[in-house]
Amino acid sequence: MPSDRRHLLHSAALRGALWITLIALLATGVALTVQYMQTTRLLEARTHALVDDEAASLLARYRADGVRGIAMAIRRQQDVPRVNEFFYLLATSNGEPLVGNLLEWPVDVEQPGYHSFTTKVASTGEGWRERRVEARAIVLPEGFRLLVGNLSDERQALRDQYLSSLVWSLLATGALGLALGFWYSRRGLAFVDAASATGESFLQGRLEERLPVSERGDEYDRLALTMNRAFEEVERLVGSLRAATEGLAHDLKTPLTRVRARLEVADLEQADAGRMHDVMADSRQDLETILQLIEDVLGLARVEATAVAHLAPVRLDVIVAEALELYDPVAAERDMELVSRIEPAQLPGSRSLLAQMVTNLIDNAIKYTPAGGGVTVALESIEGAIRLVIADNGPGIPEAQRAQALQRFTRLDPSRSQPGSGLGLSIVAAAARVHRASLKLDDNAPGLRVEILFSRL
Amino acid sequence: MKLLLIEDDRQTAEHLTRGLKELGHSCDHLDNGVDGLAGALAGQHDAIILDRNLPGLDGLAVLTALRAQGSRTPVLLLSALSQVDDKVAGLRAGGDDYLAKPFSFQELIARLEAIVRRRGSENAAQTTLQVGSLTLDMLARIARRDGRRIELLNKEFQLLEYLMRHAGQVVTRTMLTDAIWDYSFNPGTNVIDVHVSRLRGKIDAPGEPGMISTIRGAGYRLDAV
Numbered sequence: 301m302p303s304d305r306r307h308l309l310h311s312a313a314l315r316g317a318l319w320i321t322l323i324a325l326l327a328t329g330v331a332l333t334v335q336y337m338q339t340t341r342l343l344e345a346r347t348h349a350l351v352d353d354e355a356a357s358l359l360a361r362y363r364a365d366g367v368r369g370i371a372m373a374i375r376r377q378q379d380v381p382r383v384n385e386f387f388y389l390l391a392t393s394n395g396e397p398l399v400g401n402l403l404e405w406p407v408d409v410e411q412p413g414y415h416s417f418t419t420k421v422a423s424t425g426e427g428w429r430e431r432r433v434e435a436r437a438i439v440l441p442e443g444f445r446l447l448v449g450n451l452s453d454e455r456q457a458l459r460d461q462y463l464s465s466l467v468w469s470l471l472a473t474g475a476l477g478l479a480l481g482f483w484y485s486r487r488g489l490a491f492v493d494a495a496s497a498t499g500e501s502f503l504q505g506r507l508e509e510r511l512p513v514s515e516r517g518d519e520y521d522r523l524a525l526t527m528n529r530a531f532e533e534v535e536r537l538v539g540s541l542r543a544a545t546e547g548l549a550h551d552l553k554t555p556l557t558r559v560r561a562r563l564e565v566a567d568l569e570q571a572d573a574g575r576m577h578d579v580m581a582d583s584r585q586d587l588e589t590i591l592q593l594i595e596d597v598l599g600l601a602r603v604e605a606t607a608v609a610h611l612a613p614v615r616l617d618v619i620v621a622e623a624l625e626l627y628d629p630v631a632a633e634r635d636m637e638l639v640s641r642i643e644p645a646q647l648p649g650s651r652s653l654l655a656q657m658v659t660n661l662i663d664n665a666i667k668y669t670p671a672g673g674g675v676t677v678a679l680e681s682i683e684g685a686i687r688l689v690i691a692d693n694g695p696g697i698p699e700a701q702r703a704q705a706l707q708r709f710t711r712l713d714p715s716r717s718q719p720g721s722g723l724g725l726s727i728v729a730a731a732a733r734v735h736r737a738s739l740k741l742d743d744n745a746p747g748l749r750v751e752i753l754f755s756r757l
Numbered sequence: 758m759k760l761l762l763i764e765d766d767r768q769t770a771e772h773l774t775r776g777l778k779e780l781g782h783s784c785d786h787l788d789n790g791v792d793g794l795a796g797a798l799a800g801q802h803d804a805i806i807l808d809r810n811l812p813g814l815d816g817l818a819v820l821t822a823l824r825a826q827g828s829r830t831p832v833l834l835l836s837a838l839s840q841v842d843d844k845v846a847g848l849r850a851g852g853d854d855y856l857a858k859p860f861s862f863q864e865l866i867a868r869l870e871a872i873v874r875r876r877g878s879e880n881a882a883q884t885t886l887q888v889g890s891l892t893l894d895m896l897a898r899i900a901r902r903d904g905r906r907i908e909l910l911n912k913e914f915q916l917l918e919y920l921m922r923h924a925g926q927v928v929t930r931t932m933l934t935d936a937i938w939d940y941s942f943n944p945g946t947n948v949i950d951v952h953v954s955r956l957r958g959k960i961d962a963p964g965e966p967g968m969i970s971t972i973r974g975a976g977y978r979l980d981a982v
Contacts, residue, residue, distance in 0.1 A: 584974060591859050592943070599942055625912060626938060629951045656942050663945045724945070 312492070316485030321477035328473045329466065336462040340455055347434050347450050348414065354386050355436055355448040367444055371399045386450055387421060387433055393443035402447065403428055409447070412437050416452060432456050491520045495527065507535040537604075544597070551593055555586035596723040603653055603730040611648040611735070616686060616754075619651060620679050623658040631666055637674040638666075645679055645686045647754050649735050657731040660724045661690040661750055669694035669747070686754040693747035702741040728752075758803040758873060760784045763793030763819065764835065765811050773806070776862050790814025797823050802830055804873050806865075809836035809847065817850050824851035831872040833865070844941065863975035867927040874926060888924040889981030891960065891968060893917060902960055912937060913956050920969065920979040929976035953977055 361369040367390070374388040378401055389400035397404055403420040414436050421431040435449025495511055502509045510531060511524040566579045624640050631638035665675040669692040678689045697705050706729045732739040732752055742749040760777060764770040765788050777784040785800065787793045790811040797805055797819070805823075809816035820832055834852040836843060844855045853872040856865060886893040890903045893914075900907040900917060909917065915937050920928060930949045934940045953969060961967050966982040 588861075588974075591861070594859060595943065622938065626944060626948055626952075629955050630948055633951055652941055655940055659940070659942075659944045663948070 313482055313485035313489040316488070317478050317481030320481030320484070321474055324473045324477040325470055328469050332462065332466050332469060336458070339458060343452075343455055343458070344434070347452060348436075351386075351414075351434070351436050351448055351450050355438060355446075358388075358446065358448060359438070362440060367398075367440070367442065370440075370446065374399050386448065387435060388449075389447040391445045391447070393445065395445070398444075400447070402433075402449075405445065405447070409435075409437050412439050488520070491524070495524070498527075502531060502534075507531070507538060544600075548593070548597055552590055555589050559583045559586050593723075596727070599656070600723055600727050600730055603656070603727055603734060606650055606653060606734045611650055613646050614649045614651045614654065616645040616647055616649070616654060616688070617642050617679055619654050620658050620677060620688070623655060623662055624677060626659065627662045627666060631675065634666065634669075634671050636666060636669060636671065638662075638677070639674060640677040640679075642677070642679045643681055645681055647686055647735070647756070649754075653731040653734060657728045657752070658688070658690075660728050664724055665690055665692035665694070665748070665750075668692065673747075684756050686756070688752040688754070689749060691744045691747060691749040693744060696743055696746055696748045697741060699743070705741065706739070758782045758869070759801065760869070761793075761797055761800060761802040761805045762786045763788075763790070763797070763805065763811065763816070764808040765789060766808070773862075773865070777866075780866065788812075790816065790819045794819045794822055797830065798826055798828060804831045804833060804869055806833050806835060806869070807852075809834055809843070817846065820847070820850045820852055831875070833868055833872055835860075861974075863927065863972075864929050864931060867929045867932060867976060870926045871923055871928070871932065874923065886918065886921040888921050888979060889968065891921065891981075893921055900960070902962070902965070905962065907959050909956075909959065912952065913959065916952060916956055917960070920977065924979050924981065927972050927975050927978050932976070 358370055358373055361373045365372070371390055374390060377386065377388065387400070387402055389402040389405060390398045391400075391405045392398060395405035401421060406415070406417045406419050408417065409415045414434065416432070416434050418430055418432050420428040421433065432452045432455070433449045434452035434455075435447050438446040438448070440446055498509050498511050510528045513521050513524045513528070562579050562583055566576060569575070571579065620640070620642055624638065628638060662675065662677065669675060673693045676689070676691045678687075678691075680687050706725050728750075729739055735754060737752050737754040740751045740753070742751065760782055762770055762773055762777075762784055764773070764786070767788070770786050770788065774784045774786050785796065785802075787796045790813040792813075793807070793811065794814060807816050807820060811819065814822075816834065816836075820834070823830075823832070831853040832851065834847040834855045835858060836847070836855065837858045844857075847855045853875070854868050856868055884894070884896050886895065892901050894900075895918070898914060900909055900914070916933065919933065919936050931943070933949050933953075934942075934944060938944070953971075957967060957969050960969070968982055969977050969979050972978055
């Protein structure tokens with residue numbers, strides 16, 4: 301498909317592959333060039349040493365026997381086969397060859413010193429051959445010129461080899477780099493594609509969508525896990541929002557229906573002032589309930605929106621003590637024992653949320669415990685954690701219903717005989733979540749035991 | 758009281774204005790921040806009821822500008838936001854009290870009276886409060902009624918002090934949880950009622966007339982008897 305090809309051309313995978321290839325090419329080129337340069341320098345140094353040596357012995361002959369001495373030495377050397385084949389040329393000051401196995405004085409050699417050139421060299425038996433020569437030119441005191449050199453064909457060969465290996469290496473690196481780079485980048489892109497598709501599908505309402513996580517545990521997996529956690533959180537929030545809306549609608553409808561019915565009946569009856577006053581008082585009571593419910597819902601939303609990052613250290617022991625002081629008279633009035641055991645405890649938290657959590661729990665405990673019963677509040681530091689336990693000896697919550705008790709708008713008491721929005725424990729649960737604390741409901745045999753465990757961060 | 762209401766929601770404004778007039782207060786209404794600021798600076802009001810979210814100029818900006826111009830008229834902020842931070846921001850900008858929507862009309866009246874009264878009495882650095890035969894020595898932390906000494910726990914003392922400072926006015930439960938316990942939420946059930954009835958039991962000796970009355974649907978009021 302053309303769109304697919306375009307996708308490929310514009311893909312991060314191709315860009316990634318090209319970069320990888322370019323880097324590999326550069327690295328290969330640099331490595332080969334450095335190696336070539338070092339090798340040629342080594343060869344050159346070796347050649348120069350040999351040539352210098354040879355030239356030195358010829359110059360010694362010159363100092364002893366003059367030009368004739370050199371000519372004789374050159375002739376003798378030419379006749380002796382040697383491992384290191386040298387080239388010599390003794391010429392007049394204007395370049396007329398006198399003796400040597402080079403055919404002519406090279407045109408571009410004017411100055412004394414080392415020169416590299418191609419020239420015709422006499423070879424044994426077969427006449428002349430073009431050879432590459434590295435030679436040192438020396439001007440003798442009488443104006444004669446001397447050229448001493450060595451074959452440098454191997455440098456040429458090395459150069460050819462360098463070029464061909466460079467080409468082949470670069471070709472191989474390029475092909476391999478492109479293939480590997482494309483494969484490697486493709487893997488990242490495949491993940492991004494999968495993530496985009498999943499996110500798109502999630503946005504269209506399939507909240508159960510999750511990214512695949514492999515066994516490798518690499519960065520992609522870490523990212524996938526994080527995104528999946530975010531998806532889960534959104535799904536949980538949407539779910540709880542839905543449940544909350546349904547619960548809220550139900551809990552609002554009941555008192556509102558009552559108010560409407562009361563007003564309609566009063567209208568039909570043409571109620572007198574005294575009757576009207578009762579209707580209004582009852583309606584106001586219902587409206588109070590509704591407002592309190594809305595207040596609690598907003599409170600819960602607020603708790604859930606609190607970010608743990610903004611929490612400063614607070615004294616939980618002080619918060620608990622204040623709550624106990626608040627409820628002490630309430631317990632006393634119900635002839636109830638409110639026992640506490642509090643150790644100093646500090647943790648990063650929100651005073652308002654923690655106070656709400658503690659007062660909700662104590663309030664619940666007192667509310668559901670019959671007169672004459674007891675409520676225990678204990679705060680203690682245990683290894684690496686702070687434990688808050690609030691236990692009563694009321695009717696407790698059957699094990700099967702404990703999870704449900706933490707949901708919003710759940711009132712396990714079907715007669716709804718106790719006042720309240722049924723949000724108390726949800727607010728506690730949300731506040732615990734904000735503080736990364738675990739919340740556990742247990743049997744207090746008899747009664748309910750609520751344990752909140754704050755792990756020290 | 759002569760009041761100024763700066764509120765953009767027409768229905769809320771209408772309802773509040775009518776209720777306030779019913780109680781014998783006069784109430785001007787402006788529906789945006791710019792006019793509101795001008796009105797607040799021009800008129801001599803006993804108190805201003807200021808909504809936080811206003812078109813034109815935001816409530817906090819109005820308040821900040823008002824205070825910058827040197828106006829000391831008490832301001833009660835109204836807001837649909839009820840986070841502790843919003844409240845703190847409102848008070849820091851120079852608000853005298855903060856009321857989150859939805860609120861009851863009774864609550865609004867009680868708080869208005871409280872802030873107007875507070876302005877009137879804040880200059881006097883009182884060390885002793887007196888309401889009828891009831892005296893409160895704030896330095897020695899001793900309460901007496903007709904010379905009879907009343908033993909009070911710490912919170913009871915604070916509760917009585919608050920009621921005495923607002924003697925003759927209705928004080929709501931929310932005002933008490935706010936002021937005495939510094940809780941921005943409703944602690945539930947009848948906790949405040951229990952504390953007040955305990956306090957009642959201590960200040961009213963058998964046979965003496967009760968000083969703290971319960972106002973149905975609103976709160977409490979302490980009166981000289």
